[in-house]
Amino acid sequence: MAKRENISMSVIRRLPRYYRFLKHLQEKGIHRISSTELSVKLGLTASQIRQDLNCFGGFGQQGYGYIVDQLCEEIGAILGLEKGYKAILIGAGNLGQAIASHMKFQNNGFQLIGIFDSSPFKIGNSLNGISIQDIRQLETFCQQKQPAMAILCIPREAAGEISNQLYELGIRYFWNFSHYDIAVKYPDTVVENVHLNDSLMTLCYRINDLEEKGKE
Amino acid sequence: MAKRENISMSVIRRLPRYYRFLKHLQEKGIHRISSTELSVKLGLTASQIRQDLNCFGGFGQQGYGYIVDQLCEEIGAILGLEKGYKAILIGAGNLGQAIASHMKFQNNGFQLIGIFDSSPFKIGNSLNGISIQDIRQLETFCQQKQPAMAILCIPREAAGEISNQLYELGIRYFWNFSHYDIAVKYPDTVVENVHLNDSLMTLCYRINDLEEKGKE
DNA sequence: TAGATTGTTAATCGATTAACAATC
DNA sequence: TAGATTGTTAATCGATTAACAATC
Secondary structure (H helix, E strand, C coil): CCCCCCCCHHHHHHHHHHHHHHHHHHHCCCCEECHHHHHHHHCCCHHHHHHHHCCCCCCCECCCEEEHHHHHHHHHHHHCCCCCEEEEEECCCHHHHHHHHHCCHHHCCEEEEEEEECCCCCCCCEECCEEEEEHHHHHHHHHHHCCCEEEECCCHHHHHHHHHHHHHCCCCEEEECCCCCCCCCCCCCEEEECCHHHHHHHHHHHHHHHHHHHHC | CCCCCCCCHHHHHHHHHHHHHHHHHHHCCCCEECHHHHHHHHCCCHHHHHHHHCCCCCCCECCCEEEHHHHHHHHHHHHCCCCCEEEEEECCCHHHHHHHHHCCHHHCCEEEEEEEECCCCCCCCEECCEEEEEHHHHHHHHHHHCCCEEEECCCHHHHHHHHHHHHHCCCCEEEECCCCCCCCCCCCCEEEECCHHHHHHHHHHHHHHHHHHHHC
16 A cells, blocks of 8 residues: 555545455455456456556556455555544434444444434434434534544534534534535535435436337 | 437436535525536536536526526436336335435335335334335235335345345346445346445545645 | 466546537 | 627546556
């Protein structure tokens, strides 16, 4: 892991997929793999895979291929999966609950240390061993624990205000599930959006397209 | 809405965002908008927006801009949001429950008509007015109701088998939340993946990258 | 050594941006 | 008519693919 300079988002978004697939190979006990084999399984070109990996260094052996264990570990390190950045979750509705109990944060570079909601019906309950706190505790909590990342599982209307508040409290990284594009007002901010509605609409478009082509 | 021929995924993925933002303008009672104004709000170039829209037709008026209501409706129609494709959800765990109760399918081109799980503790319960059925009812149900799309909220291990079964039952469209890339074995299939782990890892990478640049 | 497969450079392809004529 | 803004063509930029020398 060396080079790394202005890697494009296209490359970055493929890394977790490589990682996931390599983990899978690892579990199957496979020791070595070539870029060609990988390309077939992943539906990419071998050339692209080699290009991608060489953004970070030469992990392969000429004439041999890549050692699964080693490559997997390298990509994990590139992604920073061992960092355990402290994260809090805002909004313990259905989606928030699903995220809190479903995601293995520790495998993905984070550590969930707090959950907040405003509803008295939710405050005090536990999710995945973490009790839901009153959103009014947010300030004190952040001052004490200094989380780096916030997961936003809140309605569109609340997202603008809450994200501002979180920024004031020192949070710079956001995993945003609200149907709202957090204004990228600040350059030291990273926002990763998961817009489920957009995803569903995209699927709808593609279905439509295919159905119409089918008619012709 | 006319042209439409081999639109690139880059364009398609921006459409929901346009739609979402136009809906928002509509609610605020804004009647007209120019590509330049849009570009500022969305963080894109005006040129790109005009290019994107002109894949489907000329919706603007020279010297004036776009009429919000009209453009919004056009994009809605392009996406096919009124289609109401029949969808079923497989897996009523935390995530499945969140999807079932959180998503407004009817606004996004679909209609949720069935939920399936294998756990006796879940079968019989209701989510959003739809009762959870035994997965063993799947075949009969599909033969009768002919759903077009399936939402996969199941573990990785189950995804391969279930997606095959669903294909056999005539389902061609998948919204896939399982940590598994459904093999695109068949050309008449559309798979929209939502890989939350990948998204989280990508965020981790970007945080890392920013933190390291900060140190320099 | 011969065969295989990487790392890397060069060529191609596609997507974004810029420019401007058309026109409301 | 003058000003504004689109639709569209041309130029640029970036990402993907192809090719091949390096080397295990």
